[in-house]
Amino acid sequence: MNRLSLVAALLSAAALTASAQSSIVETAKQAGSFSTLLTAVEKAGLAETLMGDGPFTVFAPTDEAFAALPEGTLESLLTPEGLPKLKLILTHHVLSGAADSSAAKRADSVTPLSGQPLPLEFADGMLSVAGANVVKADIVCTNGVIHVIDSVMLPNLDDVVETASKVGAFKTLLAAAKAAGLVDALKAEGPITVFAPTDEAFAKLPEGTVASLLKPENKDQLVKILTAHVVQGRVGSAAAIKGGKAPTLQGTTWTITSDEGAVLVGNAQVVKADVYTSNGVIHVIDTVLIPAK
Structure with a gap:
C-alpha cells in the first residue's frame, strides 16, 4: 500500500x-x-x-x-x-x-x-x-x-526468555544469560530486540570458549558479549534492513546488510527473523557476535 x-x-x-x-x-x-x-x-x-x-x-x-x-x-x-x-x-x-x-x-x-x-x-x-x-x-x-x-486474536504471550526456552534451540544462550545475571532484564517489559545465536552457533566457537565464559570470574566478558546481541526497542527485520545499523546495549553497532535474500548482522546470518514476543522480537542468527575488545 x-x-x-x-x-x-x-x-x-x-x-x-x-x-x-x-x-x-x-x-x-x-x-x-x-x-x-x-x-x-x-x-x-x-x-x-x-x-x-x-x-x-x-x-x-x-x-x-x-x-x-x-x-x-x-x-x-x-x-x-x-x-x-x-x-x-x-x-x-x-x-x-x-x-x-x-x-x-x-x-x-x-x-x-x-x-x-x-x-x-x-x-x-x-x-x-x-x-x-x-x-x-x-x-x-x-x-x-x-x-x-469473529474470533479473539492472541499475540505471543511469552517473553523473550520463555519463547527461547520453548523453541529448544537456545540452551546455551539461556545458560549464558543465567550465568551473566541477565535473565530478569530479558524478561522485563522492554521492548527489546535480541539477535539470538543458536546452540549450533555457540558450538562453532573455539573449543573451551563457552565453558570458560560461563565461569564466575569471566562474568564481565560474558555480559559484554550477550549485551552485544540486544538492541533497545522492538525492531522488525524490514525496519532493521532499511536502517542498516543495529546499535546494541553493549555499545557496538553492527552493520546490517541484505544480499540475494540473505540478511547479515555483522558476520552472522539471520536464519529466522521476526519471532515476536510479549516484550520484543527475536531474530535467530547462526554465529555468535563478538564485540571488539
Whole structure:
C-alpha cells in the first residue's frame, strides 16, 4: 500500500468520525454484543484510554468470539495475576489512528499497540485480520473506528526468555544469560530486540570458549558479549534492513546488510527473523557476535 493511499484512507476515516455521536466504548455498549470485551477493557484499565481523543481503530471480538476461547481462559485472564496478559491481548486489537476497511484491504499487515504485527488478507470479498474474519466494518465513532471480528486474536504471550526456552534451540544462550545475571532484564517489559545465536552457533566457537565464559570470574566478558546481541526497542527485520545499523546495549553497532535474500548482522546470518514476543522480537542468527575488545 502506498503512502498516499494510506493518508487518503486515514483522512477519509477522520472525516467520518467528525459526524459520529459516540466514543468507541459508548458505541460498543450501545451495540449490546460486546459485554465481555467491555468487561475486559474495564479490568485492564483501558476504558478511559478508549474513551479519550484517540483516534483508534479497534478490532472488536463479539461475545461469541470470547466464548469460543478454551474453557477457563477468560476467567484466568480476568484475575489480578492474568491482567498483564489480558492487557497485551486487548492492545493486540487496537491500532493508533482511525483506519477504515478500504485502507486495510490494500495493506499486507498492520501493527497494533501490542507491537506484534497482524497479517491482513482480503479474499472472496472477506477481510481477515490474523485469521479473524471482519464480520462488520467501519462502525464510525467520535474517536475512531470499530471493525467487528469473529474470533479473539492472541499475540505471543511469552517473553523473550520463555519463547527461547520453548523453541529448544537456545540452551546455551539461556545458560549464558543465567550465568551473566541477565535473565530478569530479558524478561522485563522492554521492548527489546535480541539477535539470538543458536546452540549450533555457540558450538562453532573455539573449543573451551563457552565453558570458560560461563565461569564466575569471566562474568564481565560474558555480559559484554550477550549485551552485544540486544538492541533497545522492538525492531522488525524490514525496519532493521532499511536502517542498516543495529546499535546494541553493549555499545557496538553492527552493520546490517541484505544480499540475494540473505540478511547479515555483522558476520552472522539471520536464519529466522521476526519471532515476536510479549516484550520484543527475536531474530535467530547462526554465529555468535563478538564485540571488539
